[in-house]
Amino acid sequence: MQTKLELEEAVSLLTRDLSPTQEQTVPLDEAAGRVLAADVAAPRDQPPFNRSPLDGYALRAADLAGADDLRPAVLRVVDSLCAGQASAVPVGPGQAVRIMTGAMLPQGCDAVVRQEDTDCGTETVAVRRALRPFDNFVPRGDDYRAGDVLLPAGLRLNAAAVGLLASLGMARVSVRRRPRVAVFATGDELAEPGAPLLPGQIYDANRYLLRARLLELGAEPVAAGACCDEPEALARALAAAAAHCDLLITTGGVSVGTKDILHEALPLLGAEQVFYQVRVKPGGHLFYSRCRGTPILSLSGNPYAAAATFEVLAGPALAVLSGCPDLLPRLTRGRLATPFPKASPARRFLRGVFSGGEVTLPDSQASGSLASLALCNCLVDIPAGTGALAVGDAVAVRPFRA
Ligand SMILES: Nc1nc2c(c(=O)[nH]1)N[C@H]1C(S)=C(S)[C@@H](COP(=O)(O)OP(=O)(O)OC[C@H]3O[C@@H](n4cnc5c(N)ncnc54)[C@H](O)[C@@H]3O)O[C@H]1N2
Ligand code: MOO
Numbered sequence: 176m177q178t179k180l181e182l183e184e185a186v187s188l189l190t191r192d193l194s195p196t197q198e199q200t201v202p203l204d205e206a207a208g209r210v211l212a213a214d215v216a217a218p219r220d221q222p223p224f225n226r227s228p229l230d231g232y233a234l235r236a237a238d239l240a241g242a243d244d245l246r247p248a249v250l251r252v253v254d255s256l257c258a259g260q261a262s263a264v265p266v267g268p269g270q271a272v273r274i275m276t277g278a279m280l281p282q283g284c285d286a287v288v289r290q291e292d293t294d295c296g297t298e299t300v301a302v303r304r305a306l307r308p309f310d311n312f313v314p315r316g317d318d319y320r321a322g323d324v325l326l327p328a329g330l331r332l333n334a335a336a337v338g339l340l341a342s343l344g345m346a347r348v349s350v351r352r353r354p355r356v357a358v359f360a361t362g363d364e365l366a367e368p369g370a371p372l373l374p375g376q377i378y379d380a381n382r383y384l385l386r387a388r389l390l391e392l393g394a395e396p397v398a399a400g401a402c403c404d405e406p407e408a409l410a411r412a413l414a415a416a417a418a419h420c421d422l423l424i425t426t427g428g429v430s431v432g433t434k435d436i437l438h439e440a441l442p443l444l445g446a447e448q449v450f451y452q453v454r455v456k457p458g459g460h461l462f463y464s465r466c467r468g469t470p471i472l473s474l475s476g477n478p479y480a481a482a483a484t485f486e487v488l489a490g491p492a493l494a495v496l497s498g499c500p501d502l503l504p505r506l507t508r509g510r511l512a513t514p515f516p517k518a519s520p521a522r523r524f525l526r527g528v529f530s531g532g533e534v535t536l537p538d539s540q541a542s543g544s545l546a547s548l549a550l551c552n553c554l555v556d557i558p559a560g561t562g563a564l565a566v567g568d569a570v571a572v573r574p575f576r577a
Contacts, residue, residue: 176448182522185453186491189463192449192470195498196352196421203341206332208393209350210499215326218343220316225280227256228313232293232300233284234271236308247294247301254281271300280312287311329499331393354496357399357416358385361409361427361436362476380545381426381474381481388485391577392493392502404428406439413444417469421496424489427476429460437462437473446471454559456523457542458484477542483524486554490576502576506556509534509572515557515564522559529553529572551575 180188198212227233234250242248250271254264258277265282266272272281280287286306294301319325325343326336332350340348360382368378386396399416402409402425409425416423428436441448446464453459458480462473472489474481487504494502509529513536526548527534534555537547556571557564564570 177450179452179454180450182453182455182487185450185463186488188449189470189472189488190491190495192465192468193421193492193495196354196496198349199352200347200349202347203337203345206337206340206348206350207334209332209348209353210393210497211326211328211330211332212349212351212498213328214324215340215343215345215348217319217321217323217325219321221318221342222313222315225315226313226317227274227276227278227280227287227311229287229289229311230275231287231289231311232271232302233266233274233280233287234302234306235266235268235284236286236306236310238269239286239288239302239305242302242305244303247303249299249301252296252298252300256281271302273297273300285309285312329501331497331499331501351498353393353395354421354493355395355397355419356389356422356424356493357397357420358382358389359399359402359409359412359416359423359425360476361402361404361425363404363434380478381476384478384482384545385424385426385485385489388482389493392490393497393499394493399423404434404436406436406443409436409440410443413440413446413466413471417466417471420469422489422492423466423469423471424485425471425473426481429462429473429475431460441471441473453484453488454521455484455487456519456521459521461488463488475542478545479526479540479548480542482545482548483526483542483554486573486575487524504573504576507572507574508569509555511536511555511564511566511568511570514566515540518563519557519561520559523557523561525555525557526551527553527555527572529574534570534572 239248252273253270255273256262256278257275262279262281266284285308288302292304360379364376365379366372366376389396441464444466446466448464450463458475464471474484509532512533525540527536528551539547554573
């Protein structure tokens, strides 16, 4: 087992074991937030026919030469078309077709005049302005052409992408199965929210925090309970979950105390232990192991430590499992709006609020404190060997992906 790795080495050991989940097709109404398994190309031109963008008259621009308020061009109206109707009558010289927005343009026309520039006639129409060819003329394929790749594999589908798929006529779409992830919170002190709190107990926050975060990232948290500090029971629960999950996460019990049971549970499980300890604060005491191919991340119990290491390790793992590069951290820079007086001999992740290029730090960065995290939207990545930081200092920022 390797120990005391740099974060990047840890991420690469973790992600090299993983591959994207299988494809499945889902109805469009269930596609939002899912990750495309394959490129989507247009099956046909859009619009599929030359289309009017206005309510007006389809005509030949040449027939309007010199037309204005004083000398309108008068054309014979030979047909009338609404959206949804197929045009049958072509437009010849001196002719016009009454047309509504979205209707198919008839053969022979090369422009549309808006009805506000006409007398709205039915037998004949007087047009009070000149047009150039292809004015107000939306050609077939103007939006996209048959064969154009419109959405790339790996895209997380937003509302506009779902609308686009519908416009292609697709009823179902091929996406990646959501990664199934079980989260186990270990600790005899943990009580279930809703239950009474006995002396010495605290409520289990980690399991709920991480399961909610998994949902935000498009994964499927599968049922897994809180576990007492009993290595055999934890090993049994992990083995059962490993059979049907893509990733297992535990929190707590990874440090050096007498109840830090992951040290016992992982060998009992027969897990291959890949690494222990990553050079980051908080939460650097963590294990990565594998149980018959299923990755297990064993994070610290301190809630902020668990949340921060989830972001930097489980985040990239989920990006691979979901086939969604967009879930990888997007790094940017900001300036501190709050000083951070502590030195950072080891690489440190602070929580912060990133807005307008500035990072404001909450009062507490304690790894056991959860109160301030709820209002934060980023991690601040402080390199090892950094001294105290002052207002205005430039820092690396990792906004939370969602
Ligand atoms: N002698 C040493 N003691 C500690 C060290 C050390 O190096 N030497 N490291 C400290 C650091 S840093 C951390 S972080 C913690 C890591 O502890 P564990 O990951 O083993 O976690 P636990 O001891 O189980 O819990 C730590 C803390 O978090 C609370 N907790 C645990 N689970 C939950 C949960 N699901 N929801 C909310 N809160 C939870 C737990 O009650 C503890 O207070 O070790 C230090 N000690
Ligand atoms: O690893 Mo601990 O979370 O630094 O406090």
